[in-house]
Amino acid sequence: MSNPPVNFFLSEKYFPPILVLVLLLLPQISQAIESRKIEKLIEDAQSPIEKQTRVKEKQLVLKQGKENYLKYCIHCHGKEGKGDGRASKYINPQPRELSQGIYKFHSTKTNSLPLDEDIVRIIKGGVPGTAMPAWGEILSNEVVNSLVIYIKTFAERFGMELPKQKISIGMEPPFDDFSIAHGKKKYDELRCGRCHGENGEKEGELSKILKSFKGTNWFIYDLSRKDFYKGGSSGVDIYRTLTAGLDGSPMNSYDYISDIERWNIVHFLQSLHSVKKNKKLSTVQKIT
Missing domain, CATH: 1.10.760.10 (Cytochrome c-like domain)
Structure with a gap:
């Protein structure tokens, strides 16, 4: 006697990940539905002339x-x-x-x-x-x-779909040696140097082989040149890039680290800029 067919989606192997996926999508679906409901209410409240206009x-x-x-x-x-x-x-x-x-x-x-x-x-x-x-x-x-x-x-x-929640910019700590040093430490811990180089000079070991989502070569820019920050070089711009990442590129999101850690990395990167090169990095080597 043959075994009864097992529904693919209800099998023990696939049900948990599918359930997780559904739960992750529910807020987005709900948001889209609510948005459409509001649009529908507005449309229904309009006269035929207003709708046509x-x-x-x-x-x-x-x-x-x-x-x-x-x-x-x-x-x-x-x-x-x-x-x-x-x-x-x-x-x-x-x-x-x-x-x-x-x-x-x-x-x-x-x-x-x-x-x-x-x-x-x-x-x-x-x-x-x-x-x-x-x-x-x-x-x-x-x-x-x-x-x-x-x-x-x-x-x-x-x-x-609708855009997700807007990034909340955390409070920026003082730009000082202490913040820069901790930023350099986090930069090393996250192995940012593998792509961007030890000090952001774009000569990391992976810099020559990175690809975009289309399979084209991915450019690594010199982080000491603030004019080449594609997402902007202000503190808020860099913080936003670290938080959101660069979709479709090898640059991941670092939204899992704390606000203060992201700001420390921002300050380390800004310390590489010519405008702030005079900022002494006396404490960088002391943070271990």
Whole structure:
């Protein structure tokens, strides 16, 4: 007599991890459902004329966004946001593949969608050390906002989930030798030097073999050159990068270490910058 078939999802082997996955996704699903409920309430409260006006306004913004994208962005990012524009073959590192919905720079938690303000910040400020220019002084806020709306249509992910909670920036301790020394100690403990080099000079043992999620070579930048910090070189910028990581890259999130430890690493990295090179590191060797 043959054994009765066992449901794949209910088998003892697979049920626990599937259950864990479901429990992890529940808050995100619940958040998306609640957001859609609110949108539905707003839509239902509108008159037919208001609904029609809202649809027309959205269509107009998308139309403007597409026109602006074709004018300013298509040459690098490509017609469908796949990073395959005509200029892309001459650019290294290559343009972001917007159709994946994976953004390296965001103020939300790791592996999350960015907020609109994050995309605005990238467009306006550019990405140092890459071919992505700063458009802030060239494009109006209206143009930038239309680009954000249109760019989000490339990735289905924006229609399936919401950004996670915004990162909370912990209180910064004093920038002093004590903080710098503890930052250097943590930098060594986390083995950051394997990629970034012992003192951030980009010559770590893994620096030549790192790959992006697309399989392309990954650039390690000199951390002593603050102009090359792609996510920004201010204290808050570096803290945010350490907390969120750089999605789609080998740079992990360090949200599991304490706020003070992250700030100490920030101060160690900032001590490498030319502006703060005069800061004596007399205590660095004393912290063991």
